[in-house]
Amino acid sequence: LTVIASPHLDCEKPVILKENEGVISSHVTAETLCGSSRSPWIISGTPGQTIELYIIDFGSERFKINNKTSDFPLYGVIHDGSKRVAFYGDTEKERIIYKSTTSEISIEMTPGDDKSGYLLKYKKLGCPDLSPPAHAWYKRDGNQAVIG
Secondary structure, three states: OOEOOOOOOOOOOOEEEOOOEEEEEHHHHHHHOOOOOOOOEEEEOOOOOEEEEEEEEOOHHHHHHOOOHHHOOEEEEEEEOOEEEEEEOOOOOEEEEEEOOOOEEEEEEOOOOOOOOEEEEEEEEOOOOOOOOOOOOEEEEOOEEEEO
């Protein structure tokens, strides 16, 4: 896996990710604050697309020993339009943590002192909205479109 590097040594503004897929590391956030609440990662698709977010949690084995959900650390918050969804450590090493309803999400990772860390893999799904030719129309329903 190729992890997205910080564009700056110390982030002061949001970092926009336009690639169709990528990997974000909690260690990059801890070292540079890129991806923190001060400068969140913004995954930006084209209108009509959605974003699927997976986690690879290197602390999951430790959580299996003490399986109390109240002890799972807050890893971050995802903003999707007006929705705000928190995500936490878990006993499952790899899992889908979010499927967006819009074409752009922002992620604020909590740069904790957990040395095991985690990776977030994102992938944009679906086709962008169409621009129909003059005198034509289209209606989209999920990933299907009717053009007339």
